[in-house]
Amino acid sequence: MTADITDATTRSDDSGTGSEPPRQSFWVARGLIPGRGPRRTLALASFVRQIGNGLFMISAALFFTRSVGLSVTQVGLGTGVAALVGLLAGIPIGHVADRHGPRRIYLVTLIAEAIAMASLVLVHTFWLFMVVVALIQVAASSSEAARGPLIRGFAGPDPTRYRSYLRAIGNLAGGTSAIAAGVAVQMDTRGAYLALVLGNALSFAASAAVVSRLPFLPPVKSPLGTGRWIALKDTPFVVVTVLDGIMSIQGYVLVFALPLWIVDHSDAPKWLVGATALLNTGLVVVLQVRASRGIDSPSAAARAMPRAGLAFLIGMALIAATAGMPGWLATALIAAGVVVHTVGELWSSAASFELNFSLAPAHAQGQYSGLFGLGPGLASAGAPSVLGLLCITWGAPGWLVMGAVFVLVGLTMPRVVRWAERTRPTYQVPGET
Incomplete structure (x- = not known):
């Protein structure tokens, strides 16, 4: 392969300027957080996004059954169909990210996730639930497809280690948000559940704001004859x-x-x-x-x-x-x-x-x-x-x-x-x- 994705990481290292700060903090030196630059920015965006996901995922079933008024069977059927519909979006959106640069496409998908998630507050019927949840799954699948090349582009020479770091902080975010979700579940009111839904939508918007600070990551040229x-x-x-x-x-x-x-x-x-x-x-x-x-x-x-x-x-x-x-x-x-x-x-x-x-x-x-x-x-x-x-x-x-x-x-x-x-x-x- 004559062109490698690491070319992009050479242009966008931890500092974003090609140089390291003279002294590293304890957290950076121990590998607990990335150095200043795109990797830390992307990690922060991931943490914020997972905080919102943790808020909603833990309470989603209860929100749909106790607040929206759907049956367990309806929730299972709707989420299953929506998941299958969402899978169809990953490959084409990933292709668009390859051709036009993953940063801008990831931004669009995050905003789409925020809007789709916020729309859940309007759901009162099974069919509207099906439509909105399907849109959420399409946006989520598209977001993950665009996020992949973005991570690879900024990860540096060891993308698996960086991706593992993102998974670790994602779990930390989920565990943290579980506490707030537990409080809302204990309250068991529509207002509490709606707060979790809107909190998740807000997390997507906040994550998009953080991602907007990333430098442009140009697409890799397509080889001849592909x-x-x-x-x-x-x-x-x-x-x-x-x-x-x-x-x-x-x-x-x-x-x-x-x-x-x-x-x-x-x-x-x-x-x-x-x-x-x-x-x-x-x-x-x-x-x-x-x-x-x-x-x-x-x-x-x-x-x-x-x-x-x-x-x-x-x-x-x-x-x-x-x-x-x-x-x-x-x-x-x-x-x-x-x-x-x-x-x-x-x-x-x-x-x-x-x-x-x-x-x-x-x-x-x-x-x-x-x-x-x-x-x-x-x-x-x-x-x-x-x-x-x-x-x-x-x-x-x-x-x-x-x-x-x-x-x-x-x-x-x-x-x-x-x-x-x-x-x-x-x-x-x-x-x-």
Whole structure:
């Protein structure tokens, strides 16, 4: 490849001027925050955005059922259909970001998210709910597709480490906003729920204001002879996307299956539901960046996936073993299972970031990000049904079956990644010889 995306990061380093400050603060020196410049600005925008998301996501189901007046079935159907509709926007918007520069497209998508989210205050019927939630999902999918090349452009020589940092602060933001959301849920009034909705809309607008401070990131020239929709024709990458999507079901094990298991299938105390969520969040905040070390190539990412799959199986086996156990022993095993599962989550997330960035050509980062987002998007739509059947209906054997699926995916990934590496094309950019 004759042109590389790191050209953009050379023009836009931490300081934004090509020089480092003579002395770094304690927080910068320890890697807790990026140095001054585009990376810190983008990190702040991400933190603000996730604060709002955390406010709303925790209370969304209650808002729709208790304030809007929809049934649980209607909410499930509407959000599922909206998620599928939203997936269609990622690839074309990512392509637009590639052609016109990701910063301006990301700004537009953030503003669209703010408007769509604020529109929820007007929802009183099921069909209007369907339309507005679909618009929210389209805007969110478009936003993620445009954000991918923006992160890659400013990330510097180690994009996986920076992306891991963004995930860590995202979890910190979500944990912080959970406190405010909990207060609103406890109040259980329409005014409190509307405050969360508008707070989320405001966070998107505030994030857009921060993003507007980023320097312009020019698009990478398209190589000669490339088609428009090259991501969809990249069969190895499509297979990697499918496998990563299956692996991403693990993200719903602790937030969907585990709470139901604790309450209905174990003698562990109910407060463990919140405690395990805090434990998982804390571990991600503290360890995600460290877990990304060494995962700096497609082959390294592929090697991390089998480890992640094995960790998921062990963690889920520990949780499954708690059926019929005394409460204190169930509590200990569930906590251990959450820790082991989270270790797998750290590895799989870092590997996913690396595969997303490194297998995509420089000139099509947005388009490839949009395609890669289809995997987690489909997992989000299907994970509750899959985990409900296996982990809750089938019980302990289902936990082991799901864990075995993760192991199988992890073992398959290295072979598919080697295939993808062998088939990466060499491009010639116009004007270069």
